[in-house]
Amino acid sequence: MRIDVLTIFPEFFSVLDVSLLGKARQAELVQANVHDLRTWAAMKADGTPDIHRTVDDAPFGGGAGMVMKADVWGRALDDVLQPGGVLVIPSPAGVPFTQALAADLARADQIAFACGRYEGIDARVAEHYDAVGFRVLELSLGDYVLNGGEVAAFAMIEAITRLIPGFMGNAESIVEESHADGLLEYPSYTRPASWRGLDVPDVLLSGHHGKIESWRREQQLERTRIRRPDLFADPREGVAQ
Ligand code: ADE
Numbered sequence: 001m002r003i004d005v006l007t008i009f010p011e012f013f014s015v016l017d018v019s020l021l022g023k024a025r026q027a028e029l030v031q032a033n034v035h036d037l038r039t040w041a042a043m044k045a046d047g048t049p050d051i052h053r054t055v056d057d058a059p060f061g062g063g064a065g066m067v068m069k070a071d072v073w074g075r076a077l078d079d080v081l082q083p084g085g086v087l088v089i090p091s092p093a094g095v096p097f098t099q100a101l102a103a104d105l106a107r108a109d110q111i112a113f114a115c116g117r118y119e120g121i122d123a124r125v126a127e128h129y130d131a132v133g134f135r136v137l138e139l140s141l142g143d144y145v146l147n148g149g150e151v152a153a154f155a156m157i158e159a160i161t162r163l164i165p166g167f168m169g170n171a172e173s174i175v176e177e178s179h180a181d182g183l184l185e186y187p188s189y190t191r192p193a194s195w196r197g198l199d200v201p202d203v204l205l206s207g208h209h210g211k212i213e214s215w216r217r218e219q220q221l222e223r224t225r226i227r228r229p230d231l232f233a234d235p236r237e238g239v240a241q
Contacts, residue, residue, distance in 0.1 A: 001031070001164060003112075003157060003161075004112040005035065006080060006114050006115060007035070007115040012150045015154070016032055023167075024162075024164060029164050030161050035080060037055055038055060040072050040073075040075040040079070041053035041055050056069060056118050065119035066119060067120065067121070068117065068121040070124045070125050073121055077125070081129070082110045085110035086112070087112050087135070088105075089114045089121060089136070090114075090139055090141065090156065091138045092144070094137070095137070096139075098179070099159070101137075102156070102163055103163050106161070115148055115153050117148040118148075139152070140152075183220045183223075183232075184231070185223075186215075186217075
């Protein structure tokens, strides 16, 4: 898989080398390229030089904040997006990023992450690349506002790359983890069996695999019902998109 990140803060992504992704990169499962958006801001929309390398401008219609310029993003994405690539635009106004989407995107040949700052990217950028045939996804990490798309892109890259076939050592732990089947994961324990007066549930020490499995299933259902009733109502809802 090829990952391209476009950002005005390329240094933020130096952490890609030290995260889990470092291993996938070494195993050549992932090739990650981080680009400074300002590389494409050396000229204005009318073709004259822009010594300030401006990437944003005031919103049409007024209002607070600045909007990132379509012409700069267009030049950058024309250079970076490969045929068949997926364009991901992290945005608090996007559809929720889920484990099912991560698994889907783990099969992509290329993903380009367009990290916006300020009030986001001129809406015509998503519209244009969709119109010319790219898969364009505006994705939200959750119902809160970050300063920009960088942290969200990084989280998505980690969630996606660990699902690339051959990346994780233990395929079973992916099948059993939270959200893999639309439910939260059951609680886990290790030695010692008794700690500060708290005992590991007897069933887990019983060696009875059938009972352990049904206990874990009950725990999944109970946790999900209490913590995430939205998932419990329909375990697939919000997962399959
Ligand atoms: N950019 C700012 N906030 C965001 C969020 N919650 N998800 C994705 N991108 C964002």
